[in-house]
Every structure is written in C-alpha cells, then in structure tokens.
Amino acid sequence: MLTTHPFDDDKLREECGIFGVSGAEGAAALVALGLHALQHRGQEAAGITTYDGHAFHTYRAMGHVAGNFDRDDIIRQLTGTTACGHVRYSTTGETALRNVQPLYAELQSGGFAVAHNGNISNAQRLRRDLVRSGSIFQSTSDTETIIHLVATSSYRTLIDRFIDALKQVEGAYSLICMTREGMIACRDPLGIRPLVMGRLGDAVIFASETVALDVVGAEFIRSVEPGEMIIVKEGGEMSSHRPFTQHAARPCIFEWVYFSRPDSIAEDQSVYSVRKAIGAQLAIEAPADADLVIPVPDSGVPAAIGFSQQSGQPFELGIIRSHYVGRTFIQPGDKVRHLGVKLKHNANRALIKGKRVVLIDDSIVRGTTSLKIVQMMREAGAAEVHMRIASPPTRHSCFYGVDTPERSKLLAATHDLEQMRQYIQADSLAFITIDGLYKALGSDGRPRVKPGYCDACFTGDYPTTLTDQDEQAPLDQFALLEERVG
Template structure:
C-alpha cells in the first residue's frame, strides 16, 4: 500500500485540496455516461475515489471505486451497469471520515419512503455531535463519512414528504454543503445557506444538469443556466418540471474565496466571474503591492500561471516558463520513504536552465501551505543558476484551518500559522517574499476591498473569522483543555 502524507498529494506537493466534486443529470439519455464525463472534468477536485449512482425507473444502481474516473468509468461495460435517465456522481479526497471504499459516494440507503442516494461536497461541522445523538437513539452507521449523518436525519424525520424530510434534516446541520439527491420521484440539488460550497445548474436538451463547476457543463455540452443560489433547494421531476425553494431564509452569502485562488479550474465561472480573469487580476494586484526588480516572471506550474501572467503584464517584466512540469507523475511511482516523497517535487517540476541561469527570478505561486514545496522550488531555481529568487504568492498567508470541506493541516503545521513573514522568507530561502493582501484579493475579484464588518466571502483560512458555528471543533478543544486541567488534591 502506497503511503501518502495527508497534506501532500501523490507528487509530494503540499497544496490545499478541495474535498470533492459532484455532478448530476435527470431526464438525459445515457445519464451515467454524461455523469462520468462531467466527473472527469471535475477530477481536480478529488483524485482519491469516484462513484456514480443511477435510477432506471425501477431500481437504483451504484458503482464506486478507488482511483480516478478514467480508471473506473471509461468503458461501455462499466457504464452499462448504471442504466437509466437519472444519475449522480462524486469525486473525492478524504477529509471527514477518512479514506476507504465505504466512504466513497454517492451514498445510498433504502428508506421507508423509498431509495435515497446522495452526493455531498463540503463538510458538516457538527457531524460528530449529530452522529453521537443518532447512535444513542439506535442508528447503525455503515461509513465514517459525515454525509451519512444527513441520510439518518432524513430517515428519522417525522415530516410526511421527502422534501420536508430533507429540509428538516438540513436545518439540523451546520457547516458547508452542496448536495445532489436522487429519489424515485426525481432529483434535488441544494446549497448551504451561506453558499460556501459551489453548485451550478445547466440544461442539456430536455435534461437538467447540476455540477460543482461550469467547466463540467461545458464538457458534456450543457448550457449554463445559473448558479444554485445560497440556501436554495431545487427540485426536478421526471416530467421536466423545476421548482425552487428557499427554506433557509436569505442570509448574506459567503462563498469560498479560495475557489478563485486555486480550487476551481481556470476555465470555470465562479460567483459570476471568470476564474482565469480573477487569477490574472490577483497577479496584477501583487505587482502593484509588491513590486520587484527582476529579469523574469516565472510561474510555479500549473496553478501559478494566470497570476504570473497578470504580474508580468502589470510590472512589464517578461513572462517565461522557467519551470517545466511533468504531467505524468503517477501515484504508483511513489515509494513510502521520506526521500522518495521529497523527490516527487523534482520529478514534477524541473528548471528550464537555459531561461533562468544568471537571471533574477520572480516566482509566482497560488499559495503557501506548509512551505516544503516552496522551499524545494526555490532551491531548484538556485541549482539552475538563478542569480536571485523572489517569491510572490497569489493569496494572503494561509494561517488557519478550514472546516468546510478543504483538506487543511492543523494550524501548527501551516507555515503562516507558526511564522511571521521574515521567518517564512528565511524558511523557503528566497531573497524576498510577499503575499497579496486580503484587500488586494477582494479587489481582484471585483470588489472595493474586504468589508470587515460584513465580509462578502468566506476567507477564514486567511483571517480566522469563521462564518458558522464549529460545534465539533469546540468540543474537541474543550476535551483537550479538560485533559490538561489540574487534578484537585481533594479528589
């Protein structure tokens, strides 16, 4: 079994990872084929496992597997196991619940009201508390995923209709979710009241399509209709009727700003904005805020490319591909030793010596998490003969954990959680280091700046200001504190 550090991808990077991506289609020919294609476009959102469930008018079918979509849903034989005109799928990284086939979604259950399949993107931040209560009342869980909590809440709801049961269940959860639900009566898609996790709706002929990103609509040939609004629940029946409900009121939305920075594919539209344009704008803000005397602007591929283009355009410093990335480093190539994992950076990123030798380089990356990859890439530039290496980061310092569906180390392992700017610069070994400011990031996505009284995005990983309660975290912290309380001498 290959070992992968929980905060490193299979190539040795220490990027933040979105937990998952979801896709659903109803009233479509070869629904499972469209779902597999849509999931392939969302593969960047989860590369550990994939699953698809379908409904053929009589029964549900589910196929789930570890690995990539193309490894498990690329043949006619595999898709023939998933008949019907309604299907939903899921790609995942493991955060809440951990790895293993039993946690791969969609999750399916036979309820008293009929079959129920759900694909969930996000994280329920009171899942442990809800799970404990459900187990005490006799519930038997088949997985360790927080998504199964939603199924049990629906199953135990006393409301008469499936829609009311689902709303009743969601009123009890806190945190972030985008859901696609299938029942024998049709499909429902909903988004948490703050809209932290993304979800969009499209049309493909007579079919209605839901996906985490617009790029999945593009790939299957669907037209983008609109985003599912924060707190909205959309029902679609087999007769084609579409009904919108707003059961959670209208709180001020707080979508995840890191979708603009890294999570979404650059060819997606998020929150009515081109992700590619947002990333270019971030680079331009960086150049304004943190100029540098240099010969070349070099992106850390691939995620640093749009911001580096923006930095180069704003600064007038030439853009060059000073690092070439290999796209063929597979997880089976990784061995379980530290040396092999660390060598993954060199296998994935190689200096273009003819370009960088003797030059003053501005390296542009989307973020710094633990700092280990940044340190290695700076060293790669030095080994290739770069005269100076200046590092610019297209996000503010990531100093706080995410509890809304992003795979994040505890704060003590985040470089910005334990070091100031000078110490971080010394750690990665660059001549200079600068991050875009939080206001610069907000300007890059079309706003005047961050409103500290009422932020327009969820930016807790940068600011530590969480927009919802964090029940399970508070309970863990209380437990840790109790473990360290002094014992009374009278005890």
C-alpha cells in the same frame, strides 16, 4: 512511498466535486464526462448512482474517473435517465470504499442517494445523538449523518424530512440527491460551496463548476443560490424553494484563488480573469526587481501572467511540469526520494541560469513546497529568487470541506513574514493583502465589500458556528473517525 505530485502535496485541497443529470438518455455516460472535468476537485475515488424508474444502480471505485468509468461494461450497468456522481479527496482517517459517494440507503419512502461537497461542522455531535437513538452507521463520512437525519425525521413527506434534516446541520454543503420522484439540488444558506445549473436539451444538469457543463455540451443557466433547493421531478417539472433563513452569501474565496479550474465561471466571474487580476494587484503591492516572472505550475500561471503584464517583466515557463507520471513512486532511500521530486517538475535550467527570478504561487501552506521550489531555482543557477503569493497568508484551518492541516502546521500561523522568508530561503517574500484580494475580485467593476466571501483561512472570521471544533469532543467508537469528507 512518495507521491509524484511533490508540489501539490502542500496545497489546500477541495475535497469533492459533484455532478447530476435529470432527464437524459445515457445519463451515466454524461455524469462520467462531467466527473472527468471535475477530477481536480477529488482524485482519490469516484462513484455514480443512477435510477431507471424501477431500481437504483451504483458503482463506486477507488482511483480516478478514467480507468473506472471509461469502461463500457460499467456504464451499461448504470441504466436510467437520472444519475448523480461524485469525485472524492479525503483528509485524515479511513480511506475505504464504504466512504466513496454517492451514498445510498433504502428509506421508508424508497431509495435515497446523496452526493455531497462540503463539511458538516456539527457532524460528530449529531452522530453521537443518532447512534444513541439506535442509528447504525455504515461509513465514517459526515455525509451519512444527513441520511440518518432524513430517516429519523417525524415529518411526513420526503421533502419535508429532507428540509428538517438540513435545518439541523451546520457548516457547508452543496448536495445532489436522487429519489424515486426525482432529483434535489441544494446549497447551504451561506453558499460556501459552489453549485451551478445547466440544460442539455430537455435535461437539467447540476455541477460543482461550469467547466463540467462545457464538457458535456450543456448551457450554463445560473448558479444555485445560497439556501436554494431545486426539485426536478420525473418528467422535467422543476420548482425552486427557499426553506432556510436567508443570510448574506459567503462563498469560499479560495475557489477563485486555487480550487476552481481557470476556465470555469464562479458566481458570474471568470476564474481566469480574477486570477490575472490578483497577479496584477500583487505586482502593484509587492513589486520585485527581477528579470523573469515564473509561475509555479499549473495553478500559478494566470496570476503570473497578470503580474508580468502589470510589471512589464517577461513571463517565462521556468518550471516544466510532466503530466505523464503515475501517482506513486516506490523509493528505497532518501537519495531516490529527492530525485523523485524531479519526476513531476524540473527547472528550465538554460532559461534560469544567471537570472533574477520572481516565482508566483497561489498559496503557502506548510512551506515545504516553497522551500523545494526555491532550492530548485538556486540549483539551476538563479542569481536571485523572489517569491510572491497570490493569496494572503493562510493562518487558520478550514472546517468547510477543505483539507487543511491543523493550525500549528500552517507556516503563517507560527512564523512572521521574515521568518517565513528565511524558512523557504528566498531573497524576498510577499503576499497579496486581503484588501488587494477583494480589489482583484472586484476587477469586473462590481466592488466587493468585506466579508463578502468566506475568507476564514486568512482572517479567522468563520461565518458559521463550529460545534464539533468548539466542543473538542473526544472521539470514541460512536464519533466521526477524524474524517471530513467533501
């Protein structure tokens, strides 16, 4: 089995996207539209839960939003004016319907549904303690830990039980929860994972990215602040709470490098503009003597435009991406496996032949993708192939809701720059510096001071404790089964 996203297989992947609506007729249809806009954040499974004032309704399925939630019979079942949804991309471990979110449980106080983007870095320890106390888990997801902590809390009100639960977890989370009383949206105290708020008439909407608000015609109001909990009651009454100790914000820097759609606004900055600024800074720091600037589609396009504009070298689409290929391709042998790569991306041979090209990509993870791209350029007749990367070397794994290989499999963790260049067989290789990345993030005139973001994948500076990682607790039947679900 060969995925037909051969250039995407070696990318860091944001594991989830979430979307919630409170106070709108046909809430499920709006959530489905919002999830379409967030499909890039999770392509393995999707789910929607609604509440109609009497009962909760849930539909979850493997696969994309399209094909599952574009069916009238499904949407008609999901009645109610309050709804939340989730798109999921898992890492290792079990891929199963029981892990698809929103997760739902009947608590003493009534129904409780939760959609989670992020990763709880002490979930294994919490899970072991909860199981020893009698909790029975139905999934291998770290998100379910939150539900059990709420259920077992000794506080009286649901909100207090929820706050008590979150005070016990470490790591990153943006959450949209539904109860009989209304909707709760909250973000971890460091704001590592994104969450924004908007309005559509009288309805309140929460989403991982502003592009999802755009798709449903909602007005972007603001980002949910780090450590903030917003409660929207039935009837529309809204209140903001900050029950956690305040910290300096550390949003994930990779949202601007790769994760977010370029037409989103992240922390009041245009993602597209930041990526162009990254490309321009890269051209200043690591110019290349080349005839053409070529992006690795699609994520490398804005940075390549910035590189081209700064360097004066022409921007061209030297790699053409097909958007009409299915997810998998059955191949009987290595020869067909190699040909399958070209189903998704193909060199623009007439443009490249005899040219010195500089390729712009967002990152190098294992290096296998970069090697394929360089080989593709050489097979198309490129005279020279130079690679420029719009992020610093990825030397450390992420434990905050991003699918990252173990550190030993990260090319930059085991190779120096020259060894990396030799591995991908490029004529030259350079990355933007961490200082250059911060400078590009301040291209709107507001200086960015390190470490104003979570940049641990580049620097190893993790902003929270990593209990499970530090303890290296052995997995057993009571432990989290190698799964970190966004």
